[in-house]
Structure formats: structure tokens, C-alpha cells
Amino acid sequence: MTIKSVINLCKRVFSRKTSKTIAKTTPKKNAKKSASNKTNIATASFDNPLVFSRDQHPVSRQLLSPSALKVLYRLNKSGFDAYLVGGGVRDILLGLEPKDFDIATNATPDEIKELFRNCRLIGRRFRLAHIVFGREIIEVATFRGHHDNASEQDKSCKKTSKQSEDGMLLRDNIYGSIEEDAERRDFTINALYYSTKDFKVYDFANGVQDVKDKVIRLIGDPETRYREDPVRMLRAIRFATKLDMQICDETKAPIKELSSLMANIPAARLFEEFLKMFIAGKAVANFEQLRSYNLFGYFFPAVEQALNQAPEEQEFLLAFIKLAMENTDKRINNEQRVTPAFLFAALLWYPLQKHIQRIKVTTQLTPQDVFFAALNEIMPEQQRSIAIPKRFQAVIKDIWILQEKLARREGKRAFKTFEHLKFRAGYDFLLLRAQIEGTTELNELAQWWTDFQEVTNDARIQMIRGVQSPQGTKRKAPRRRRKPNSKPTE
Numbered sequence: 233m234t235i236k237s238v239i240n241l242c243k244r245v246f247s248r249k250t251s252k253t254i255a256k257t258t259p260k261k262n263a264k265k266s267a268s269n270k271t272n273i274a275t276a277s278f279d280n281p282l283v284f285s286r287d288q289h290p291v292s293r294q295l296l297s298p299s300a301l302k303v304l305y306r307l308n309k310s311g312f313d314a315y316l317v318g319g320g321v322r323d324i325l326l327g328l329e330p331k332d333f334d335i336a337t338n339a340t341p342d343e344i345k346e347l348f349r350n351c352r353l354i355g356r357r358f359r360l361a362h363i364v365f366g367r368e369i370i371e372v373a374t375f376r377g378h379h380d381n382a383s384e385q386d387k388s389c390k391k392t393s394k395q396s397e398d399g400m401l402l403r404d405n406i407y408g409s410i411e412e413d414a415e416r417r418d419f420t421i422n423a424l425y426y427s428t429k430d431f432k433v434y435d436f437a438n439g440v441q442d443v444k445d446k447v448i449r450l451i452g453d454p455e456t457r458y459r460e461d462p463v464r465m466l467r468a469i470r471f472a473t474k475l476d477m478q479i480c481d482e483t484k485a486p487i488k489e490l491s492s493l494m495a496n497i498p499a500a501r502l503f504e505e506f507l508k509m510f511i512a513g514k515a516v517a518n519f520e521q522l523r524s525y526n527l528f529g530y531f532f533p534a535v536e537q538a539l540n541q542a543p544e545e546q547e548f549l550l551a552f553i554k555l556a557m558e559n560t561d562k563r564i565n566n567e568q569r570v571t572p573a574f575l576f577a578a579l580l581w582y583p584l585q586k587h588i589q590r591i592k593v594t595t596q597l598t599p600q601d602v603f604f605a606a607l608n609e610i611m612p613e614q615q616r617s618i619a620i621p622k623r624f625q626a627v628i629k630d631i632w633i634l635q636e637k638l639a640r641r642e643g644k645r646a647f648k649t650f651e652h653l654k655f656r657a658g659y660d661f662l663l664l665r666a667q668i669e670g671t672t673e674l675n676e677l678a679q680w681w682t683d684f685q686e687v688t689n690d691a692r693i694q695m696i697r698g699v700q701s702p703q704g705t706k707r708k709a710p711r712r713r714r715k716p717n718s719k720p721t722e
């Protein structure tokens with residue numbers, strides 16, 4: 233049985249069983265069962281969650297990764313509480329395959345580390361444990377508590393709890409109970425906990441109903457929650473596009489007004505969010521949503537500025553970005569490889585051309601120096617928003633440089649360009665440019681390189697012979713070397 237068919241089976245079971253009575257209880261030991269035990273329309277509260285027994289939900293151990301199960305079992309065996317939480321539960325309820333498995337526990341990070349040799353503790357703002365199983369990482373977080381309830385000692389310890397003037401949580405390492413942890417989660421659909429002890433799903437915020445209704449609803453007061461962590465605005469959009477859900481009005485309302493909070497997100501974190509937004513198969517939808525909430529500019533200030541200029545000023549920009557994103561989405565959905573560098577290169581290509589034009593007319597630099605001068609303006613400016621790792625910066629530069637190289641094919645140049653490590657990315661980029669700009673010159677160039685890859689070596693040499701060097705670029709005949717003992721001429 234494939235994982236998909238198991239999920240489908242569970243989906244059917246889930247839709248059949250949830251009309252049954254839902255028990256309302258609490259994971260707190262010795263807690264009383266709720267009086268509303270027998271009602272059909274039970275609602276959850278943080279002290280009194282809805283509890284779905286095994287026959288009322290589709291989460292089964294078969295759908296969890298063996299590594300996630302190992303972590304859950306070992307924590308339980310060692311006397312700790314441990315639950316699968318967040319996307320792992322939510323996605324199975326939706327009949328989807330979870331992207332990863334996150335676990336919440338009452339064990340502290342140090343206690344977790346003691347239990348697993350393959351454990352790394354990460355994060356300062358939000359300290360958690362990564363248990364590494366080859367390529368799979370199981371994220372284990374200790375139950376978070378409320379900062380107000382924290383002891384004076386914890387509150388005054390900057391390593392444990394710290395808040396900025398804007399209300400942003402700079403350190404979120406106050407630990408608490410599962411009830412508090414649920415309240416500290418972002419959306420109702422993410423405050424669902426599955427236990428491998430009793431196989432029940434605990435729903436603290438009516439998340440199961442919101443999963444069914446396809447609603448993204450922030451837990452608590454939206455403004456406070458966005459202030460604590462502005463990334464939640466991005467997460468609301470991302471879950472809505474990824475899961476084909478609607479953001480409810482209260483959750484949606486403050487986003488535009490609070491968009492400036494995005495400036496507080498560190499550039500390294502915004503790179504991570506960029507990947508989740510744009511390199512996960514929903515780039516076009518996320519791009520449109522981000523623009524409509526005035527959030528896109530915090531990722532790419534220069535691009536947003538250009539997009540807001542008069543249409544004739546930004547001729548190809550919007551179409552080019554969308555085409556590059558459509559391509560990225562298609563490749564991801566076909567399980568082909570993609571590099572984030574390609575999308576960065578596409579987003580910044582026309583703004584780069586603007587810099588090039590300006591530098592060209594204001595300086596006497598060679599074309600190559602003009603390019604590097606423009607690069608040195610645009611990249612540091614972009615880095616202030618998104619910390620693009622060096623390895624991707626190098627590829628972005630290669631893709632751009634290749635655009636010039638692909639145009640110059642005389643002599644040995646075409647073969648050298650063809651051997652370039654990033655030839656394929658540069659060529660794909662050229663195809664997109666040709667598609668957008670549609671000039672005869674670019675179309676012919678793109679076709680030339682398509683043919684070049686398909687023909688024999690001899691035919692390639694013939695093709696190169698047929699290329700006319702661009703005006704003014706023809707190499708001069710090499711100068712005759714002077715004899716070493718000849719006298720210099722005056």
C-alpha cells in the first residue's frame with residue numbers, strides 16, 4: 233500500500249467518523265471529563281481541548297516517518313510527554329503528506345540532548361532540538377509558556393525572555409504546559425497534538441473544525457501575535473496558498489497596517505522565509521498575495537519600487553518575474569531540481585539593467601566594469617533585506633555574466649561557454665528573456681544555443697563559423713612580437 237492510498241483511506245474514514253460525538257477532555261492528569269461530553273457541537277478551550285479518539289481521526293502511525301515515531305517513543309519511555317504537533321497532524325487531516333514532522337514535549341532541550349546522540353540544539357531566539365536521521369530532521373520543541381506567568385528570574389534573564397519595543401519576542405524560551413504551548417502556537421489548525429501513547433488527537437483551539445472549513449485563524453489577538461512575530465503574517469499567506477484555505481477576516485484585517493513590522497525581521501530569517509514562499513511550488517500565488525498585502529517590498533525593495541513605476545518604465549519586469557516563478561513552480565511540482573539563485577537572478581535582472589544604464593551614461597567605464605559597478609550597487613542593497621548565502625550569490629552572478637557570454641560565440645568562445653558549470657541555468661535564463669522580450673535577436677540567439685546542444689561537434693564548428701561577431705568586438709590580429717634584442721622605436 234502506498235502512502236497516498238493510506239492517506240486516501242484515512243481521509244474517507246475521517247470524513248465518516250467526525251460526525252460522531254467528540255469527547256471533550258484535557259490532557260491534564262486527573263482532569264474531569266467535560267459536561268459537554270455528549271454534545272455534537274463541542275468547542276475547545278485551552279483548558280479543555282476536544283479529544284478525538286483513534287476511530288475519529290485519520291492520524292495513524294503508518295503515516296508518520298519511522299524517525300518521528302522513534303523520537304516520540306523514546307521521549308515517552310523516558311517518562312516525558314511527547315506529541316506530534318502542527319503540520320504533521322494538520323496535513324494528515326487534510327489528506328496530504330506532511331513536509332516534516334514536528335514534536336512538542338515537556339522535556340527541556342538539555343534533557344532531549346541527553347536522550348539522543350544525534351541531537352543538535354539550535355536557535356537562540358527559540359531554542360529547540362534537531363534530531364538528525366540522515367537527511368531527515370525531526371524538530372523537537374519544549375512546550376512554550378506565557379511570558380507573563382514566568383518567574384521574575386526567568387523574565388529578567390535575557391537568554392530566556394526578551395521583547396523589543398515593538399512587542400517582538402527576541403527570546404522565546406519560557407517553558408510551560410501543553411495548554412500554554414497550544415496558546416502560543418500561531419494558527420488554530422496548527423494547535424493539534426497527536427499522542428502515540430493513547431493515539432488521540434488533542435484539539436485546543438477548534439483547529440479540526442477550521443481544517444474542515446479551510447480557515448486560517450490566528451490564535452489570540454491578531455495584532456499582538458503579529459507584533460510578537462511578524463513572520464506570522466507571512467505564514468498566514470503561505471498556509472492559505474499552500475493548503476488552498478481562506479484567511480479569516482480578523483486574522484487578515486491588521487496585516488496591511490502592520491506591514492512595516494516586517495522591517496524587524498532579521499535578513500537571515502527572511503532568506504529562510506523566501507525559500508518557503510518561493511521555492512515550494514506556490515511562488516506565483518505567494519507573490520500576488522504578498523504584493524496585495526504590501527509585504528513583497530520587504531523582500532525585494534528595488535523590485536517593488538520598479539514595479540510601482542509607470543508601465544513604460546518597467547516594461548518586462550512583471551511578466552518576467554511571473555514567468556520565472558511559473559517555471560520554478562512547474563519544476564518543483566514535477567520534482568525537478570531548482571536553485572533559488574535562478575529566481576533571485578530573474579527578480580533583480582531588470583533593476584540591474586537600470587543600474588547598468590545609469591552607470592554607462594555617467595561614467596567612462598568599460599562594459600565589464602560597468603557590470604561590476606552595477607553588481608556592487610544592487611547586491612549589497614538586496615542583502616540588507618534578505619541574507620543570500622554566498623554560494624547563491626556566486627550563481628546569480630554567473631547567470632548574469634553568462635547572458636553576455638552567450639551572445640559572443642566566435643572562435644573558441646561558444647565551446648568555453650558551453651563548458652561553463654552554470655551553462656544550463658544561463659541558457660534557461662536566456663530562453664525566458666527571449667520569451668518575454670520577443671526580439672528577433674534574442675529569439676535567434678536562444679534558438680542557436682538550443683540547436684548547438686543538439687548537434688554533433690562538427691556541426692557545432694560549422695555553426696560557429698556562421699556566427700558574425702558583434703560590431704566592434706572582432707579581435708584584432710595578434711601583434712607581432714618584437715625580437716628581444718631589437719631597439720625600441722621612438
Ligand code: ATP
Nearest residue numbers: 318319320331332334416417418422423461463464
Ligand atoms: P510546514 O512544515 O508544512 O511548513 P508547519 O505548520 O509544520 O508547516 P513549521 O514551521 O514546521 O510549520 O512549524 C511547526 C509548528 O510550530 C507550527 O505548526 C506551529 O504550531 C508552530 N510555529 C511555527 N512557527 C511559529 C510562529 N512563528 N509562531 C507560533 N507558532 C509557530
Ligand code: MG
Nearest residue numbers: 319332333334
Ligand atoms: Mg512542519
